Amino acid sequence: xxxxxxxxxxxxxxxxxxxxxxxxxxxxxxxxxxxxxxxxxxxxxxxxxxxxxxxxxxxxxxxxxxxxxxxxxxxxxxxxxxxxxxxxxxxxxxxxxxxxxxxxxxxxxxxxxxxxxxxxxxxxxxxxxxxxxxxxxxxxxxxxxxxxxxxxxxxxxxxxxxxxxxxxxxxxxxxxxxxxxxxxxxxxxxxxxxxxxxxxxxxxxxxxxxxxxxxxxxxxxx
Numbered sequence: 001x002x003x004x005x006x007x008x009x010x011x012x013x014x015x016x017x018x019x020x021x022x023x024x025x026x027x028x029x030x031x032x033x034x035x036x037x038x039x040x041x042x043x044x045x046x047x048x049x050x051x052x053x054x055x056x057x058x059x060x061x062x063x064x065x066x067x068x069x070x071x072x073x074x075x076x077x078x079x080x081x082x083x084x085x086x087x088x089x090x091x092x093x094x095x096x097x098x099x100x101x102x103x104x105x106x107x108x109x110x111x112x113x114x115x116x117x118x119x120x121x122x123x124x125x126x127x128x129x130x131x132x133x134x135x136x137x138x139x140x141x142x143x144x145x146x147x148x149x150x151x152x153x154x155x156x157x158x159x160x161x162x163x164x165x166x167x168x169x170x171x172x173x174x175x176x177x178x179x180x181x182x183x184x185x186x187x188x189x190x191x192x193x194x195x196x197x198x199x200x201x202x203x204x205x206x207x208x209x210x211x212x213x214x215x216x217x218x219x220x221x222x
Contacts, residue, residue: 003088007096015104021069026108029062033116044121051120052130052181059109059134060170063141067149067166068159070101071216075153081220090213098146098208106138126184133197137177140201143208144169150215154222173200 015022036054037047074080083093110131117127148165155161176197183190 004092004096007088007093008100011097011100012103015100021066022104022108025062025066025105026112028065029058029109029112030116032058032061034119037119047120048122048185051117051122052126052185053178054120055113055116055130056134056137056174056178056181059138060141060174062109063105063138063145064163064166064170066101066105067145067162068152070097070146070149071153071212072149075219080216084217084220090216091209094146094212094216095209098142098212101146102139102142105142106135109138110134123185126181129184129190129194130181133177133180133194136194136197136201137173140173140197140204141166141170143201143204144173146208147211147215150212150219153216153219173197176200 033054036050040046040050071080074083084090113131113134114124114127117124117130122130145162145166148162148169151165152159152161176193179193180190180197183193
């Protein structure tokens, strides 16, 4: 546990010193959500009805935008090979980096969601479930997307390849994430959808960690 926390702390410090990726995600999320009222109009009922879907799709695209930078710098500067030669299990390093990536992606998005909800005149009764589902769902997106990012290492069109691999895996998370907020807005029970989203995230945990470690070994050995 001490080694794991040390890796997490090291990765956090590296990302805080180079906040460009985080600011890119935050800027994309804000700018994209702000464009929708301009496109569909300012009718309050319409904005409130489509708000959960817009927030979730924009969050998904923000995560997708950040994925190519998850493993590419380590692959380019040789840090990935050094990590594999160390005595630490590669899976532990993968889990630590994905955890940091989730923290630096999901927390800013969750903090910005109330502001977006206010702009879309969303019922604040649905806000806790919307924010909670984002925190859980973005974890699944980061885990599954990490596999796509690792598989695309060394490819010429890496960004496009990451999207092609990751987007089909993201669809179930998107469906149940939006369903939770929609049910809350209609005062319907949303516990079932929330439990399914949590189950998807728990399923994505071993798949993301083990799949990423396998893909990284494949990228380095090829």
